[in-house]
Amino acid sequence: MSTLLDLINKEGENMKRKVVNLVLSLIGPIALIIILTMPIGPLTGGLGIIQPIGGIFDNGAPEPGSQVLALPGLDAEVEVIIDHMGIPHIYADSTNDAFMALGYMHAKDRLFQITMQNYFAAGRISEIVGGYANSSDKFYRTIGLKRSAELTLAWYEANAASNPDVKAALDSMYAEVEGANAFIRSLTSATMPIEFKILGFTPELWTPVDCFINAKMLTWGLSGGLEDFQRQWIRETLDNDTMYNDLFPDLMPYTEPIIQEQANISYAEYPLAPGMAPATDNPGQYASMALADEVVIPEEKLEALIKSLNEVLNPFGDMELVGSNNWAINGSKSSTGMPILAGDPHLTLQAPSVWYEAHIVVLGELDVTGTTFPGLPAVLIGHNDHLAYSFTNVGADVNDIFVEQINPTNSSQYMYNGEYRDFTIHEENILTKEGEIIPFSVKESVHGPCIDSVWNTYNLGIESDANLAMNWTGSGVTHEMVAAAGFMRAQNLDEFIDAMYWWDSPPQNCVYADDAGNIAMLVVGRFPVRAGYTGEYPVVALNDSIGMVSNIPYAYNPREINPSRCFVSSANQRTINPSEYGYDILGPQDNGYRGRRIFYLLDNNDGITVDDMKRYQADVVEVRAEVIVPYVIAAWDDVGDGNTTISDAVDLLRVWDFDMEPDLIAPTIWMYLIDAIHYETFDEIRSINTAIPLSRTPILEELIVTNNSYYFDDHSTVGTVETRDDILVRSLFTAIDKLTVEWADEENWEYGNRHIVFIEHLAGFTYIGGGSHRGQITLNVAPTWIVTHGPSTRLVADLSNIEMSYMAYPGGQSGNMFSRHWDDNFELWYAFNESTEQYGYHVLYFYSTTDAFRTADTDGTMIERTITFVP
Amino acid sequence: MGKIDDTIPDIGFLPALVITIVFGIVFQLPGDWKLMLIVGALGALFVRRIRKAFLVGFLGVGLAWGLIFAYLIATAQAMAVADMFIGLLGLEGLGAIVIVISILIGALLGGFGGMLGRAIYELIDEFLPSDSSGSQTPRPEPKSSEEEMASEQ
Incomplete structure (x- = not known):
C-alpha cells in the first residue's frame, strides 16, 4: 500500500x-x-525583418527575368519591354491598357516614393513616420491639397461625359490607379519596398483622389510660394521705402526677358483664361481703382509665420532654388536644318528621382517618351513622334494673402460684401503612427484657407484668431491633367497650343519644337488680373471688387512662336518686359544669369549641333563672376595695398575663365568673394537687421557697373566716404580671411573639395553621389556647397531624327536601392567627359513596335527583359 | 497511440541536427521567423534531453540561416542590404553584425523552440499510455531533467 x-x-x-x-x-x-x-527606435517594423527570407534581405534579390503577369481590367494583352536602363516601353492596344501598365510600373518601381509624396501632400505623413511630423501635416491640411484634389476629381467626373478631353484625362487617371492597385494587391515580401518593412507600414490601395493629390503637390511645389509675408517683413523692418524700392524691386536689371516677340493667338477662338477661367481683355479697367490698404501684420506674428513656412518642407526644394532651363533652336540655327530642343528642369535632387522615364505606344493614337511624374499618367517632359517639349517654372506670384475682418462678437464669421459670413470649418483629424488622433480644424473664407490656422497651433502664447486667408490659383479645381492628356497626343503646334488651353496651374514656360520646323516658347498657366491691390502685400478685401477678379486670356498669354532670332529660351527669369505687355505678371522671378548665358550662347552661335546642345547643358560659366570679377581686379590694381596673400588670390582670378570647375581654386575664392561683396556693400541693410537678405546680385551688379556712390559708402564709418573700389578691395580681404579660417583643414582650396553633389534618400536611408561637382549659378546649375538641387533631368531632342534624342537624370528607374537601376541614370548624369565637354546621356529608344525594337537590338544590349500583362 | 517518445526514436544528436537544418531551410522559405520555433520543436522530437533539444534547435536553425545567408550573399547582395541596415544605426560598414545577429536570433528561436517542444512532448507523454510496439527508449530521469532546467535558467 x-x-x-x-x-x-x-x-x-x-x-x-x-x-x-x-x-x-x-x-x-x-x-x-x-x-x-516590438518597435525599436526608427525600426518600427521590429527586428524580425532581419530574417534571411521574408524580410529586408528579399530586396537584394535580382529582378526576375521576363514575366507574364495578370492585370485584371485590361482589354487586351500589353507588352512592356524593359530596356537596359530599366525604362519601360509600353505597347498597348488602347490608352486605358497603356496607362494601366504605366500605373503598375510606377507602383512596382516607386511605391514608397509615391506613398510618401501622397501622404505628405495629404497631411498624413504622421501616419507613416509618427506624430512628431504633425506640424507638416497641419500645414498641408491647412493649404488643403487633398480638398482641392477631391474637388478636382468631382469636377472631372461631372464633366467627363460632356467633354472628350476631360474624359480622356479621367480615364487615364482611373487606369493609372487600377494598374497601381493591381501591383499593391500582388505585393509579396520580395516586392514590398524595404522602407515599408523597416517603418512597419503597409501601403494602402490608391484612389483617383490620390492621383490628383500627386498633381496638386507638383503644382504647390512650383507655384505655391508665399511672398507676401517676406516682402512685408523686409519692407517693414527696413522702414525706408526708398531703400526698399532700390534694393528689393520686382524687376531685376540686365534681364533678357523670355518673351521678346509676343505672339497672340485668336481671342475669338480662345476668349477664356487657361482652364476655362474667366478672363478680361481690358485690364486697364482695374488700373484706376484705389489700392486697398496694406495690413501690417504684427512683427511677432509675421516672423512666426515666416519661420513656420520655412520649416515646412517643400518637396521640390526652396522656391528660390526651383528653377530650370529650356531652349530650342530652329533649322536656321541648327546644323541639321531642323529644330533641336533642350530642357533641364531644376528641382530638389532626391532618391528616388522626381522623375520616372517611360515610353508609351498606342498605335495610331499615342507614341510618347520622356519623364513621367510617378503616380501621374502623363509624359511631362519628352517628345512624341512629331514634337518635343520641356518646362521651366515661371516663378510668378500667384498666391496672395487677404486679411479677413473677423466679427468682434463671433470669431467664426468675417466681413464680406457688407455682411458677416461664416467661415467654412474643415475638421481635420490627424492620425499618427502611434494610434493617436490629433484634432485640427482649418478655417476657410471666400478667399481661401486661413494660413495662420497652422500658426495658431504653434503654442507661441499669442492669442489670435486665424484670419489670413490664402488665395492661390492652384486651389480648388485645376485642369493640368486634361492639358497633359492632350499635349502628349498633339501632332502639331496648333493641337499643342489647343491642349495647353487647359493648363491653368502651375504657370510654366513650355518650350516646343516640331518636325515641321516650328519652335515656340509658350507661357502656359492662369495668371490672375488683380483689382484694388498689387498682390505684393497682405490686404483687406471686404468685397468682391478687390482681389483676383479676372485672368489674362489664354490668347494673350505671353508666348513666342518662331521668333526672328531663330531661338527661344527660358531660365525662370522675367517673362516679358512689362513695358511691352498689357498685363502685370508679379515676380519675384529669377536673377536672370542663366537666362543671359543661354541667350548669349544661342545668339552668338550658328550651325548648332546636338553635341553643342549637350555642351551648353554642361556649361559652368559663372556669368555673375564674368561681370563682377573684372571690377574687383581693377579695384585691387588701383587701390590695393599689395598684400601678397590677396595679390596671389587676385592673380588666380585674373587668369580664371569663370568656369566653376572642381579642380580650380578661383571658384572657391569667388564663392567667398560674392558673399563678401554683398556683406561689405549693404551695411545699410545689415545694420538694421542681419536676417534681411543682402539684396539680389543683379542689383549689386548694377551698383558696381554704375559706380553707385550712396550704397558703396560704408555709413558705419564717420568722416570717410568709401568708394566702390574701396569696398571691393575690402571684400577681397573679408573673403580671403574667412576662407583661410574656414578651409584651414583642407589640403588646398580647390572648389571640388567642398562642392559636393549629395542626393539623399527620401527617408534618409542612403544617398547617391557624394563626389565633387561642377557648376554653381550656371547652366549646369549646382547651387550652394552641398548640392541638393540641380537638373532633375536633361533632355536633348533632335527633330531631324527624333529617334536619336537623349536623356539622363540623377537617379535611376528603380526605387529599390539594391537594384542596378537605382543610380545607373545618375552615373550618366554625373559623368563629365573632359574631351567632349558633355555629361553622359542615354538614347531615348523610340521604336513604335515591339518587333522594330527587337530587330534593332542586334547585340542584345538594348532590351533587358519583358513583362507581358494579360487580362 | 503510444507515447511520443516511444513512437519517435532518439536518433542521436548529429542526425537530429541534420534533420533540423533541413527543416530550418524549408520552413524559412515562407519567410516567417516564428516557424523557427516549430523547427526547433521538430528537431527536439529526435533527441531526449532538454539541453540537447535546445542545442539541436539552436545549432540547426543557426546553421540553416547561415547557409541561407551564404547563398544570399552570393546571389542577392545580402551584405549590401545588411550594410544599409546597420548604417541606419550609424554603424557604416558593419553589415556582418546584422547577419550575425540575424543568425543568432534564428538560433535562439530554434533553441527555445526545441526546449518548448521537448517540454510539451514530455508533458503529453505523461497522459499517453506506453506502447510496447514502439521502440523502447530510456525515459529521462526526472532528477536529471530538473537539473537541466535549473541549469538552463
Missing part, C-alpha cells in the same frame, strides 16, 4: 515538474516574439 502511495506521489511530482518545465520553456519563445515584433 505504501509503495502504491509512493508511486502516486512520485508520479504527481513528476507531472508537476513537467508542467513547470513547460511553463519555463515558454519564457524564451515569448520573450523572443516580443523582442522581434
Whole structure:
C-alpha cells in the first residue's frame, strides 16, 4: 500500500515538474516574439525583418527575368519591354491598357516614393513616420491639397461625359490607379519596398483622389510660394521705402526677358483664361481703382509665420532654388536644318528621382517618351513622334494673402460684401503612427484657407484668431491633367497650343519644337488680373471688387512662336518686359544669369549641333563672376595695398575663365568673394537687421557697373566716404580671411573639395553621389556647397531624327536601392567627359513596335527583359 | 497511440541536427521567423534531453540561416542590404553584425523552440499510455531533467 502511495506521489511530482518545465520553456519563445515584433527606435517594423527570407534581405534579390503577369481590367494583352536602363516601353492596344501598365510600373518601381509624396501632400505623413511630423501635416491640411484634389476629381467626373478631353484625362487617371492597385494587391515580401518593412507600414490601395493629390503637390511645389509675408517683413523692418524700392524691386536689371516677340493667338477662338477661367481683355479697367490698404501684420506674428513656412518642407526644394532651363533652336540655327530642343528642369535632387522615364505606344493614337511624374499618367517632359517639349517654372506670384475682418462678437464669421459670413470649418483629424488622433480644424473664407490656422497651433502664447486667408490659383479645381492628356497626343503646334488651353496651374514656360520646323516658347498657366491691390502685400478685401477678379486670356498669354532670332529660351527669369505687355505678371522671378548665358550662347552661335546642345547643358560659366570679377581686379590694381596673400588670390582670378570647375581654386575664392561683396556693400541693410537678405546680385551688379556712390559708402564709418573700389578691395580681404579660417583643414582650396553633389534618400536611408561637382549659378546649375538641387533631368531632342534624342537624370528607374537601376541614370548624369565637354546621356529608344525594337537590338544590349500583362 | 517518445526514436544528436537544418531551410522559405520555433520543436522530437533539444534547435536553425545567408550573399547582395541596415544605426560598414545577429536570433528561436517542444512532448507523454510496439527508449530521469532546467535558467 505504501509503495502504491509512493508511486502516486512520485508520479504527481513528476507531472508537476513537467508542467513547470513547460511553463519555463515558454519564457524564451515569448520573450523572443516580443523582442522581434516590438518597435525599436526608427525600426518600427521590429527586428524580425532581419530574417534571411521574408524580410529586408528579399530586396537584394535580382529582378526576375521576363514575366507574364495578370492585370485584371485590361482589354487586351500589353507588352512592356524593359530596356537596359530599366525604362519601360509600353505597347498597348488602347490608352486605358497603356496607362494601366504605366500605373503598375510606377507602383512596382516607386511605391514608397509615391506613398510618401501622397501622404505628405495629404497631411498624413504622421501616419507613416509618427506624430512628431504633425506640424507638416497641419500645414498641408491647412493649404488643403487633398480638398482641392477631391474637388478636382468631382469636377472631372461631372464633366467627363460632356467633354472628350476631360474624359480622356479621367480615364487615364482611373487606369493609372487600377494598374497601381493591381501591383499593391500582388505585393509579396520580395516586392514590398524595404522602407515599408523597416517603418512597419503597409501601403494602402490608391484612389483617383490620390492621383490628383500627386498633381496638386507638383503644382504647390512650383507655384505655391508665399511672398507676401517676406516682402512685408523686409519692407517693414527696413522702414525706408526708398531703400526698399532700390534694393528689393520686382524687376531685376540686365534681364533678357523670355518673351521678346509676343505672339497672340485668336481671342475669338480662345476668349477664356487657361482652364476655362474667366478672363478680361481690358485690364486697364482695374488700373484706376484705389489700392486697398496694406495690413501690417504684427512683427511677432509675421516672423512666426515666416519661420513656420520655412520649416515646412517643400518637396521640390526652396522656391528660390526651383528653377530650370529650356531652349530650342530652329533649322536656321541648327546644323541639321531642323529644330533641336533642350530642357533641364531644376528641382530638389532626391532618391528616388522626381522623375520616372517611360515610353508609351498606342498605335495610331499615342507614341510618347520622356519623364513621367510617378503616380501621374502623363509624359511631362519628352517628345512624341512629331514634337518635343520641356518646362521651366515661371516663378510668378500667384498666391496672395487677404486679411479677413473677423466679427468682434463671433470669431467664426468675417466681413464680406457688407455682411458677416461664416467661415467654412474643415475638421481635420490627424492620425499618427502611434494610434493617436490629433484634432485640427482649418478655417476657410471666400478667399481661401486661413494660413495662420497652422500658426495658431504653434503654442507661441499669442492669442489670435486665424484670419489670413490664402488665395492661390492652384486651389480648388485645376485642369493640368486634361492639358497633359492632350499635349502628349498633339501632332502639331496648333493641337499643342489647343491642349495647353487647359493648363491653368502651375504657370510654366513650355518650350516646343516640331518636325515641321516650328519652335515656340509658350507661357502656359492662369495668371490672375488683380483689382484694388498689387498682390505684393497682405490686404483687406471686404468685397468682391478687390482681389483676383479676372485672368489674362489664354490668347494673350505671353508666348513666342518662331521668333526672328531663330531661338527661344527660358531660365525662370522675367517673362516679358512689362513695358511691352498689357498685363502685370508679379515676380519675384529669377536673377536672370542663366537666362543671359543661354541667350548669349544661342545668339552668338550658328550651325548648332546636338553635341553643342549637350555642351551648353554642361556649361559652368559663372556669368555673375564674368561681370563682377573684372571690377574687383581693377579695384585691387588701383587701390590695393599689395598684400601678397590677396595679390596671389587676385592673380588666380585674373587668369580664371569663370568656369566653376572642381579642380580650380578661383571658384572657391569667388564663392567667398560674392558673399563678401554683398556683406561689405549693404551695411545699410545689415545694420538694421542681419536676417534681411543682402539684396539680389543683379542689383549689386548694377551698383558696381554704375559706380553707385550712396550704397558703396560704408555709413558705419564717420568722416570717410568709401568708394566702390574701396569696398571691393575690402571684400577681397573679408573673403580671403574667412576662407583661410574656414578651409584651414583642407589640403588646398580647390572648389571640388567642398562642392559636393549629395542626393539623399527620401527617408534618409542612403544617398547617391557624394563626389565633387561642377557648376554653381550656371547652366549646369549646382547651387550652394552641398548640392541638393540641380537638373532633375536633361533632355536633348533632335527633330531631324527624333529617334536619336537623349536623356539622363540623377537617379535611376528603380526605387529599390539594391537594384542596378537605382543610380545607373545618375552615373550618366554625373559623368563629365573632359574631351567632349558633355555629361553622359542615354538614347531615348523610340521604336513604335515591339518587333522594330527587337530587330534593332542586334547585340542584345538594348532590351533587358519583358513583362507581358494579360487580362 | 503510444507515447511520443516511444513512437519517435532518439536518433542521436548529429542526425537530429541534420534533420533540423533541413527543416530550418524549408520552413524559412515562407519567410516567417516564428516557424523557427516549430523547427526547433521538430528537431527536439529526435533527441531526449532538454539541453540537447535546445542545442539541436539552436545549432540547426543557426546553421540553416547561415547557409541561407551564404547563398544570399552570393546571389542577392545580402551584405549590401545588411550594410544599409546597420548604417541606419550609424554603424557604416558593419553589415556582418546584422547577419550575425540575424543568425543568432534564428538560433535562439530554434533553441527555445526545441526546449518548448521537448517540454510539451514530455508533458503529453505523461497522459499517453506506453506502447510496447514502439521502440523502447530510456525515459529521462526526472532528477536529471530538473537539473537541466535549473541549469538552463
